[in-house]
Amino acid sequence: MEAIGEPNRRRVVEVLAAGERSAGEIAAGFDISRPAVSQHLGVLVEAGVLRVRRQGRQRFYSVDASALDEVGDWLEAQRGRWNTALDALEQAMDEGES
Amino acid sequence: MEAIGEPNRRRVVEVLAAGERSAGEIAAGFDISRPAVSQHLGVLVEAGVLRVRRQGRQRFYSVDASALDEVGDWLEAQRGRWNTALDALEQAMDEGES
DNA sequence: CAGATATGTAAGCAGTGACTTACGCATTTG
DNA sequence: CAAATGCGTAAGTCACTGCTTACATATCTG
Structure with missing residues (x-):
C-alpha cells in the first residue's frame, strides 16, 4: 500500500472518487x-486500489471499493507509528515540566 | 517538517523522548x-525538532518541546490530505451503492 | 483494408536521499 | 604537548522513483 504515497497518485484517486473515468x-x-x-494507473491497479474495465479501445478506471478499508488501515498504521513517538514525547514532557 | 518522514529519524525522536542523549x-x-x-541528527536539528547542547567534546541532543506542536500539525496535514480523498470516496460509494 | 484513435510498454535520463569511508577539528588526558 | 576520544563534514556510491520520448498493440472508421 505504499502506492498511495505519491501526490499524483493521490490526485488520481481523488479524481476517480467522483466516478469512473477513461x-x-x-x-x-x-x-x-x-x-x-x-504508469501511475498501473501502480494503483497493481496495488489493488483501482479497477480497470476495458471497453473497445478505451480503459475505464474506478476505485475499488474494498480498497477503501485498506487505505484507511494504512493511514491508521502511519498515524500509529507517529503517535508512538508523540505519546512518548508528551509523556516525557509532562513529567519533565515538574 | 518533511524531516520526520524517515524511519530512522522517527526512531531517533522516540529514543530522545526518553530523555537527553549524547x-x-x-x-x-x-x-x-x-x-x-x-547526519540524521543534523537534519532534525535543522528542522527544529531537536536541540543540541555542547558539553566538552560531547553533544547532547533532546527533543525541542515546541516541536511537538509542529509535528502534530504536520501529522494532521498529512491526514487531511488523505481524508480529502477518502471522504470523497466514501461519499461516492454511499451514493453509488443505491 | 488503411488510417486514426486510445492506451500500454520499453528504455533511458535525472533528481533525491540515505549510506559509507576518509578526514578534520575540538577537547580531554596522561 | 602528544595521543586518545567524540563528533561533524566532505565526497562519492547506490538504489529508487518519476518523467520523457519512442514504439507496439488493439480497436474503431471511412
Whole structure:
C-alpha cells in the first residue's frame, strides 16, 4: 500500500472518487505526460486500489471499493507509528515540566 | 517538517523522548554508521525538532518541546490530505451503492 | 483494408536521499 | 604537548522513483 504515497497518485484517486473515468480523461487533468499517468494507473491497479474495465479501445478506471478499508488501515498504521513517538514525547514532557 | 518522514529519524525522536542523549549514545542504538546518524541528527536539528547542547567534546541532543506542536500539525496535514480523498470516496460509494 | 484513435510498454535520463569511508577539528588526558 | 576520544563534514556510491520520448498493440472508421 505504499502506492498511495505519491501526490499524483493521490490526485488520481481523488479524481476517480467522483466516478469512473477513461485513461485519457484522467490524463487530461495532469500536467505530466500521458504515459506517466498510465504508469501511475498501473501502480494503483497493481496495488489493488483501482479497477480497470476495458471497453473497445478505451480503459475505464474506478476505485475499488474494498480498497477503501485498506487505505484507511494504512493511514491508521502511519498515524500509529507517529503517535508512538508523540505519546512518548508528551509523556516525557509532562513529567519533565515538574 | 518533511524531516520526520524517515524511519530512522522517527526512531531517533522516540529514543530522545526518553530523555537527553549524547550523539554517541544515540548512534549506538542503530545499525547504520555513526556519521549516518550524525547526519540524521543534523537534519532534525535543522528542522527544529531537536536541540543540541555542547558539553566538552560531547553533544547532547533532546527533543525541542515546541516541536511537538509542529509535528502534530504536520501529522494532521498529512491526514487531511488523505481524508480529502477518502471522504470523497466514501461519499461516492454511499451514493453509488443505491 | 488503411488510417486514426486510445492506451500500454520499453528504455533511458535525472533528481533525491540515505549510506559509507576518509578526514578534520575540538577537547580531554596522561 | 602528544595521543586518545567524540563528533561533524566532505565526497562519492547506490538504489529508487518519476518523467520523457519512442514504439507496439488493439480497436474503431471511412
